[in-house]
Every structure is written in structure tokens, then in C-alpha cells.
Amino acid sequence: MKTGKVNFIRYPGGKQRILNYIVPFLPSRELIKGKFIEPFLGSGAVFFALNPKRALLADINPELIDLYRGIRRYPLEVWKIYKNFPKTKEAYYEIRSIKVKGRNLAFRAARILYLNRTCFKGMWRHNSKGEFNVGYGGQDRRWIINQEILKEVSNRLKPAVLRCADFEEIIDLSTEGDFIFLDPPYKPGERELLHSHYLYSKFSFSEYQRLAKVLKRASNRGVKWSMTISSHPDILDLFPQNYVFPILVGTGEKIGVLAKNSGEVLICNYKPEVWK
Numbered sequence: 001m002k003t004g005k006v007n008f009i010r011y012p013g014g015k016q017r018i019l020n021y022i023v024p025f026l027p028s029r030e031l032i033k034g035k036f037i038e039p040f041l042g043s044g045a046v047f048f049a050l051n052p053k054r055a056l057l058a059d060i061n062p063e064l065i066d067l068y069r070g071i072r073r074y075p076l077e078v079w080k081i082y083k084n085f086p087k088t089k090e091a092y093y094e095i096r097s098i099k100v101k102g103r104n105l106a107f108r109a110a111r112i113l114y115l116n117r118t119c120f121k122g123m124w125r126h127n128s129k130g131e132f133n134v135g136y137g138g139q140d141r142r143w144i145i146n147q148e149i150l151k152e153v154s155n156r157l158k159p160a161v162l163r164c165a166d167f168e169e170i171i172d173l174s175t176e177g178d179f180i181f182l183d184p185p186y187k188p189g190e191r192e193l194l195h196s197h198y199l200y201s202k203f204s205f206s207e208y209q210r211l212a213k214v215l216k217r218a219s220n221r222g223v224k225w226s227m228t229i230s231s232h233p234d235i236l237d238l239f240p241q242n243y244v245f246p247i248l249v250g251t252g253e254k255i256g257v258l259a260k261n262s263g264e265v266l267i268c269n270y271k272p273e274v275w276k
């Protein structure tokens with residue numbers, strides 16, 4: 001079974017480029033006795049890097065979960081639809097405006113994959129009606145993926161359960177022996193993340209407080225977890241009695257630009273030596 005990076009969607013704030021700073025703190029696939037759980041899935045960088053034997057993967061963004069489900073079940077159909085979408089700017093806006101209600105899963109997944117690979121900087125932004133509204137970015141990154149990559153993604157997803165749900169519901173499903181990796185939305189060094197026009201990126205301080213309570217319950221059940229988050233003192237105060245490691249090079253403020261002393265930390269409810 002292969003391990004290592006699988007890069008099939010673009011995701012601002014994704015952990016793909018800083019995996020080297022995170023993975024050494026996490027258990028390997030052999031050491032995860034129960035399920036690997038990732039409640040803020042995004043592009044799933046950590047899931048693909050660890051390639052666990054069993055997984056529960058979730059995100060609140062229904063289009064993202066459609067994309068994963070579609071590729072897992074119909075990788076070749078998704079590829080065929082994707083490669084036949086036209087390559088002009090006008091076509092991008094037409095495909096973006098398609099109402100997907102009643103369209104099949106392979107089509108929905110191919111459309112989102114196309115929008116993600118050709119929109120501006122791979123952003124995920126939705127208007128108040130939940131419609132994807134990022135502008136056109138170009139075709140340069142469209143052909144970085146191919147049929148083989150989608151087949152590989154499909155295989156890697158086979159042992160996973162995929163859910164579109166809020167983090168609390170997912171974390172509450174964890175039991176002793178499970179390992180949770182968490183990467184909630186955050187602004188490095190800041191207390192909260194508030195972009196009212198970014199439907200799935202709003203994360204006020206009360207959301208972090210709710211997260212802290214849910215994780216405390218999980219710790220009491222014997223679940224191990226690790227989380228990337230802002231280093232703001234008010235955030236760190238929510239997670240006492242845990243181990244905090246600065247992430248020296250992180251995702252930073254600007255999309256796609258890595259930052260030194262990024263204002264991000266990794267918090268673990270275990271000493272990383274336990275996995276040695």
C-alpha cells in the first residue's frame with residue numbers, strides 16, 4: 001500500500017506544503033489502533049500522507065464531500081466529464097452557473113474539480129445562497145491531474161467513511177484507540193476568523209470554545225488528537241494541559257506563500273514520544 005502525498009485539489013490553508021513539520025508529531029498508520037478521524041478535511045493532506053487503514057473523514061462543505069464521494073465511486077467517469085469541459089473563460093462562468101440539483105454524482109464531482117482547478121488561486125468562496133462564486137483563474141493548473149491520479153485517490157478513499165457534518169458530531173463519535181487530526185479554519189496569530197462572505201470559513205471565538213469542550217470530552221474517553229491552530233494567547237488558553245509546538249514555517253497570511261514564525265502551533269493531547 002502506498003503512502004505519501006496525493007495532490008488533486010488546490011486548497012488555500014491546506015497543509016500539503018508543511019507536512020514535514022506536522023507528520024513527525026503524528027502516529028504512523030501501524031500505530032493507529034482505531035480509526036483515523038479528520039473532521040475539517042479540506043484537501044485531506046494529512047489523511048493522504050498517513051494513509052490510515054480505517055478513516056472517518058468529514059467537512060461541513062457539501063460540494064467538497066460530493067467531490068470525494070464522486071471520485072471514490074466513479075473515478076473514470078469523473079475524469080471523462082472533467083476533460084471534456086471547454087477551456088475558455090466564458091465556459092468557466094457557464095459551468096459555474098449550472099444548477100446541480102438533480103445532476104448525478106459523477107457530474108457534480110467533475111464540475112467542482114474543474115472549478116477548483118481553474119478558479120482564482122484555488123479559493124473556495126460561496127455567496128449567501130451557498131453558490132460557488134470565485135472568479136476565473138486560468139487553465140495552467142488544470143492538466144496537473146490525470147486519470148491515474150483520480151484512480152489513486154479513489155483507491156486511497158476506499159477504507160474511509162465520508163460525512164458532510166459539523167465537527168462536534170464527528171468528534172463525539174471517537175472512541176479510545178482513535179486518532180483525530182484537526183485543522184479548523186483560523187487566521188495565524190489571530191483570535192478568530194470572520195469573513196462573513198466565506199460561508200465555510202467563519203470561525204468565531206465561540207466556535208473555538210465549542211471545539212475545546214468537544215476535545216476535552218474526547219480526551220476523557222482516551223482519544224488522542226493533534227491540531228494546527230492560531231498561537232493567539234486566548235486560543236491557547238482554551239487548551240490547557242496539552243503539549244504545544246510552534247510551527248516554524250506555516251501557511252501564513254498570504255494565499256500560497258509560506259511564512260516563517262507563522263503564528264501557528266500544533267497542539268497535541270499527548271507527548272509525541274508516545275509514538276516512538
Ligand SMILES: C[S@@+](CC[C@H](N)C(=O)[O-])C[C@H]1O[C@@H](n2cnc3c(N)ncnc32)[C@H](O)[C@@H]1O
Nearest residue numbers: 014015040042043044045060166167183185200
Ligand atoms: C483549514 S481548512 C482544512 C484544510 C486541510 N487540513 C488541508 O490540508 O487541506 C478547514 C476546513 O474546515 C471546514 N469547516 C469549517 N467549519 C466547519 C465546521 N463547523 N465543521 C466541520 N468542518 C468545517 C471548511 O469547509 C474547510 O474545509
